[in-house]
Structure formats: structure tokens, C-alpha cells
Amino acid sequence: MSDIPLSEKIPAPLIGEPARRLFPTDPAMLPGLTIATITDRIAAIPLRHRGFIWWYALVLFFTIWVGGLAVGVIWTFYRGVGMYGLSWPVMWGFDIINYVWWIGIACGCAFISAAFYLIDADWRAGIGRIADICAVTAAACGGIFPIIHLGRPWLFYWLFPYPNTMGYWPNWRSPLLWDFWGILSFVAVVAVWALIGLIPDLAVLRDRATTRFRGTLYGVAAFGFRGSGAQWRRHDAIVRALAILMLLAAIDTHSIAALDFAGGLTPGWHTTQMPPYFVFGAVLSGAAMILLVSLPLRRLLRFTHLITGRHVDMLCKIMICSSLLVTYSYGMEAFMSWYSGLKSERAMFADRVMGPYAYIYWGTIAFNCLLPQLFWIRRLRFVQPLVWLVSFLVLVGMWMDPCKIVLGSLFRPHLPSAWGLFHVQWDDLITLLGSIGLFCMVLLIMIRILPMAPIGQLRRLLTRVASS
Amino acid sequence: MGGSTYAEITPIKGRVELASTDHHTPLFQDENEIVRHATLSDFRKHPDFAKSKQQEELYLRKPGSETAWAMGVDMNACIGCNACVIACQAENNVPTVGKDQVLMEREMQWLRIDRYYEGTPDEPQTFFQPMFCQMCEEAPCEIVCPPGATVHDAEGLNLMIYNRCIGTRFCSNNCPYKVRRFNFFAYSADQNRPVVSWNNNVSVRSGGVMEKCTYCVQRIWSARIIAAQTGVGDGTLDVRTACQAACPTQAFSFGDENNHETEVYKRKQSPLDYQLLESLNTHPRTTYEALVSNPNPALGKTGA
Numbered sequence: 008m009s010d011i012p013l014s015e016k017i018p019a020p021l022i023g024e025p026a027r028r029l030f031p032t033d034p035a036m037l038p039g040l041t042i043a044t045i046t047d048r049i050a051a052i053p054l055r056h057r058g059f060i061w062w063y064a065l066v067l068f069f070t071i072w073v074g075g076l077a078v079g080v081i082w083t084f085y086r087g088v089g090m091y092g093l094s095w096p097v098m099w100g101f102d103i104i105n106y107v108w109w110i111g112i113a114c115g116c117a118f119i120s121a122a123f124y125l126i127d128a129d130w131r132a133g134i135g136r137i138a139d140i141c142a143v144t145a146a147a148c149g150g151i152f153p154i155i156h157l158g159r160p161w162l163f164y165w166l167f168p169y170p171n172t173m174g175y176w177p178n179w180r181s182p183l184l185w186d187f188w189g190i191l192s193f194v195a196v197v198a199v200w201a202l203i204g205l206i207p208d209l210a211v212l213r214d215r216a217t218t219r220f221r222g223t224l225y226g227v228a229a230f231g232f233r234g235s236g237a238q239w240r241r242h243d244a245i246v247r248a249l250a251i252l253m254l255l256a257a258i259d260t261h262s263i264a265a266l267d268f269a270g271g272l273t274p275g276w277h278t279t280q281m282p283p284y285f286v287f288g289a290v291l292s293g294a295a296m297i298l299l300v301s302l303p304l305r306r307l308l309r310f311t312h313l314i315t316g317r318h319v320d321m322l323c324k325i326m327i328c329s330s331l332l333v334t335y336s337y338g339m340e341a342f343m344s345w346y347s348g349l350k351s352e353r354a355m356f357a358d359r360v361m362g363p364y365a366y367i368y369w370g371t372i373a374f375n376c377l378l379p380q381l382f383w384i385r386r387l388r389f390v391q392p393l394v395w396l397v398s399f400l401v402l403v404g405m406w407m408d409p410c411k412i413v414l415g416s417l418f419r420p421h422l423p424s425a426w427g428l429f430h431v432q433w434d435d436l437i438t439l440l441g442s443i444g445l446f447c448m449v450l451l452i453m454i455r456i457l458p459m460a461p462i463g464q465l466r467r468l469l470t471r472v473a474s475s
Numbered sequence: 476m477g478g479s480t481y482a483e484i485t486p487i488k489g490r491v492e493l494a495s496t497d498h499h500t501p502l503f504q505d506e507n508e509i510v511r512h513a514t515l516s517d518f519r520k521h522p523d524f525a526k527s528k529q530q531e532e533l534y535l536r537k538p539g540s541e542t543a544w545a546m547g548v549d550m551n552a553c554i555g556c557n558a559c560v561i562a563c564q565a566e567n568n569v570p571t572v573g574k575d576q577v578l579m580e581r582e583m584q585w586l587r588i589d590r591y592y593e594g595t596p597d598e599p600q601t602f603f604q605p606m607f608c609q610m611c612e613e614a615p616c617e618i619v620c621p622p623g624a625t626v627h628d629a630e631g632l633n634l635m636i637y638n639r640c641i642g643t644r645f646c647s648n649n650c651p652y653k654v655r656r657f658n659f660f661a662y663s664a665d666q667n668r669p670v671v672s673w674n675n676n677v678s679v680r681s682g683g684v685m686e687k688c689t690y691c692v693q694r695i696w697s698a699r700i701i702a703a704q705t706g707v708g709d710g711t712l713d714v715r716t717a718c719q720a721a722c723p724t725q726a727f728s729f730g731d732e733n734n735h736e737t738e739v740y741k742r743k744q745s746p747l748d749y750q751l752l753e754s755l756n757t758h759p760r761t762t763y764e765a766l767v768s769n770p771n772p773a774l775g776k777t778g779a
Contacts, residue, residue, distance in 0.1 A: 087682045088642065089659030094580035096653055098644035158642015158657065158683025165622045165641055175639070178623035183645055187621065271649050272615045272755065349754070350508060417648060421752055422509065424589035424606065425653035427580045 115293015
């Protein structure tokens, strides 16, 4: 096999194709593709003998970046969490904010992928894989923070009810414990969901692999999938069942993350609206993340026929919808602080809106509530740089959102004598930026080894479009 | 140097932040909520001004054991001298953290004196309120700790099990009184002090661990051990906490509130007795006696 030249085995339709603009009339897949060319295009990318030059450059860049994260985390392990800007009233800081942010992105991506799979939306196939990969990667990035935020992180396994001689048993009343299980189950479900979805595509890569090493690797990962009718039928059934599970896991994981706050007595946290509010925010950040990643990949991987105006249109509409729901939650948040009747709640909210962290509050309003409303104007949904910029700023806004909840509540506790501030340190910034670098690096590795669009589903979409 | 020494004050360039554990911004006193207070004439008119409306209880609370530890703080007696703060620090091996950490708001004192002001900045009335673990019967900190490092004992003590603490810090976030202190670094290891200055009845806390007032649990058990050795009583009447022992005005009363002969029980029968942040239903064992002042009208309206 390996003596067949790459140029003969794999066509190279990826080079030189003009980057296409987006149009409102775009179907979910542009005409001109055949079952063979879909497979060729998508499979050719991970099967290239050498990666793209931009790929090497970016991987090198982000590896150094992640190295910075590793140094920061190890230094903090060694010195103690005092390296973060935490203070006596503000005992949670960037770690919890970053965690909520990443898990929100993960839940949102998984939610969009699973929900629109279940309702059989034609545009789901084009961005489905990107959404799943983003969900897995973001969950991995978020998952490190609950551990590194601990005062004694090496004891994190005490959250497991493991057999021990100390008579130790975790406290099942703690929302943090629920959250621990929430993340674990989410990571398990999203990994299985992404992997099962990948199986037929990995089988394609196995069949087309030009080296023994790759053939073996993809062969093992494809679990012996040969594409028989019976296998496809079972695969369909399991993916459908998993989609339901994934949808539920995405909703409940971020709801449980919200209970870390709703279960607390701190002013600004103690409301029942937190779980749905977090899920709305998750969908907003998920849609933004899918757009943020798929718009550049559409060009870099020459997916212009697969990710079209239809996808961007729908994702922008999801952003509008979830942004309105988030706006409603912000309204309820303001209302509840007044309706609680507690002076401490009202004082906290007044200071959140007008105090030292006011810019964070108004940032969330600007980026999460107002900015996505631009997409009511149809024309703007197809301006790629604008869509990308808005998605980026929405993700900034969705980082400010837990920032508002964590810092903007803790700094004004019940007793005014304990009012204080968070004192941002380098370590806080290093972990935040480092996790972004980690996300980019893992995503790049995924791009190199995995098909970034679901081949099997796109082929099916093509036959559906052709027969209709 | 030689010659006479003298102090000289020279202005420096730039700004230096002053490290202080006191908050110097005027703290609002919201309508008698935190430091409940009245003038003598008001008190005579409304003797129950410090009492809230009795709240109905939905939940049946567990009966305690024979002994119920409780503390009373008489704010009429407190002069804000900070002796209790230092006594607590010495008794419980509370580390000092230094200027940089104080600027980061990371002081470790288990007992602090909160100050509140009322009136105009020119002529403020100042209130002192010693603040430490309220030993809530329905403690918000206990529910949220994942490894269960902070638990309740039958006698009403909210205990901190340092060995179990993994440092999630949720307990502190959930404490409405903010009386929990966290070892952001291994502060105790950095203490530059003679070995004999440590109290060897109190364990030293490592980095990454939460700590807080224990009602001097070591003194409770010392008294019991001595009583068992001497055969005199059960020791519950002999316990004096460090803050109580140091207070020059005897603002603190501590003991078994199930025993109606104790000072703490008698003081808690006062109409002035109230629970701080009562509306949160934490049922603290530490209660305060509201401040009653008798200002001389000839000296102006305010002034304690």
C-alpha cells in the first residue's frame, strides 16, 4: 500500500478552490458534490502525509502556550492557591469562572449537536462533527479547573466514595459533589457520543489509509465497522439513543453547575432560576463557539460546500433566541434581588451594577444581550467577519457572565464588614489564557487525525437532497 | 550614628497602600438590622425592640445532647479594645500573614471586631461588634462541604476537621457572617516565632485548609479532663474561652445554655438578646445583646 504515491491515491481538490461567500438562499449542502467527492474531500485531510504549514505553525505556537499553562499550574500547586487573586470574601475566582465558561461551551455545543440531530435538521450534519469535537475539547479544558482550584488539589479523589480505612464518606448534600458527578458523567457521555458518531468515518479512514500504522490505528478505533446494512441499522439506533442521553446530559450538567451557586446562601446566588439561566447561556456560547471554529475551518479545510449560508443563518438565529432567553434571565436576576426583600441582596445588586465590577455587568449586557440582536438584520447574518467577531465577543461576554456571578456576588456578602475585592494576579491570567491555548492545541490535533465533518451523514444528506 | 537620635518626616514620591484589617470606609448601619440599638427612652417605650417576630418553624430540629454550648456577647459592654482578638490569636495558634497578604485581604484572625457607624461623618456614632463563628444550628457551611470536613457535634459545636479539608472554600462563600479563614499559603510554616509561643493544645493548620473559631474546644475538653481527674463536677461550668478570659469588660458569656444556672443562659433571657441575620434561619448559638445608650441631650443628638 505504502508504495502507491499519495497524489494517485488521494485526489487533491482542496487546493485552489475559491473561498465562497455565504448567501441566504444556500441549501445545507451546495450542489456539485457526489458521494465519492464528499468522502474524498473530508477523508483526504487527516490522511495527508504532511499537515498543512499553518497547522505546524499553530501547533508549535499553542504547545509553547500550553507549556506556560503547565508552568503556571505546577507553580501554583507548589506554592498554594494564594497565587491566585483570591481574598477573604472572594474565595472563588478565575478557576470557577473558567470552569463554568468552558463547561457552558461544552454543554452548548453538545446541546446543539444532539438536539438538531434528533429533530433531523438538514444543517446539523455540516457542523455536527465540529460541534462534537468542540464539546469534548471544551469539557476537557473545563474539567481541569475544579481540581486546580482546590486548596489541596492532590486530595481531589476524596470526592469519590472510595473504600478507605478512615471512615470517610463524601457529603452528598453538597452541590459541589453533585457537580463533580455532573462533570464526570458529562465527559463520559460526550466522549461516547462523539466516538460512536465517528465510527463509520474512522472505518472510511481505515479503508483509505496509505500506511500500515494509520490503517491499524483507524482500524482499532473503527471497532470493526464494515458498513454492512445490519451495522448501519444498529449504528443509527445507538446514535439516536445517545442523542437523547447527550441532550439530557448537556442540560443537566450545566444545571448542576448552576446549583453550585443556587445552592449557596450568598447574595445573588440563591435563586431557583439559576439552572435554566445557565442552560440558556450554554446554548448561546455553544452556538458562538461553533461559529467561531467553523468559519475559519470552512476556508482552511475547503469545506465551503459543506458549511454554507444555511448553517451560519441557523446558528445566528440560535444566538438570537438564546440571547433573548439570557436577557430574560438577567431581568429575573435583577427582579429577584429586589423581590427577595433582603437588604444585602439589594446592596449587592446595586454594587454589581454601579460598583467596581460594573464594567463586567454592563459587558455581559452589551455582549450577551445586545450584540446578538444585530442578527435580526438578515443581511448581517451572512457577513462572515461580522459573524465571527460577534461570536468572539459573545464568548467574551459569556466569560464575563460567570465572572459577574462569582466576583459580583462574593464581594458583597451579607455583613458589610466583610466586603472586599478580588485582586487579579498573573496566575489567574495564565490559567485563563492557558486553557484557551489548550483548547486550540487539542482542536488542532483533532483536525489532524479526525474527519472534521461526518462523512456518513453528509452522504445520506446528499441522497436525501437528490431524491427530494 | 552618634549624637542625639531624632525622628524626621520626609515626604516620599508616589503612593503606598496602607495595610489594615479594618475597613475604613463607613459601613452603613441598615435600619437596626446588624447592630440593633436604641436609646434608653426608646427602650423603655419598646422593651422588645431587639426582638424579631417569631418565625414559624417548618422543620423539626434535632434535639441536642445534655450540654448545649452557647455564647452571648453584650454589645453594651464592648469597648472595641481588641484584647479578645489577640487572646484568640495566641490561644488558637492563628498565624500572622504580613503586610502583603493583608493588602490581599487574607488576614487569619478568627475573631474580629466589626465597626459600624451611624450619623454624619463629622459626628458619627460608632458601634463595635465582636464577630466570630456563630455556631449556627442550621449551619450553611456544613451542607456545602463536599468531603464533609465541617460537621456538627451533638453539643452544638460546628467543628472543622482540618485533615479532611481539601480547600474548596465553598464553606466560606456560604457563611453569611464570613468568619472562616483560609490558609492561602502555608502561613503557619512561615511564622518566625519561638517554639514555646505555640499553644500545644491546638493543632497547626497546613496550607490549603480552612479554619475558624472553635469556641475554644480545647479548653472545653481540658476542663472536662481536669474534672474527671479531680472528680469535681463535669467541668462544663469551668470553661472560659480565650476571648472571654481576656475581655476587660466581661462582654462575653459562655457556657451550657441547657443549664439554667449559667450566666450565658441568664443573659440570653434578656429582652435585648437577638440573633444576627436572623432572617436567614441559621439559628446561631452566638447571640448579641442589643446596645442601649443614654445620650445626654445637652451634648448633641448623637454620641454614644
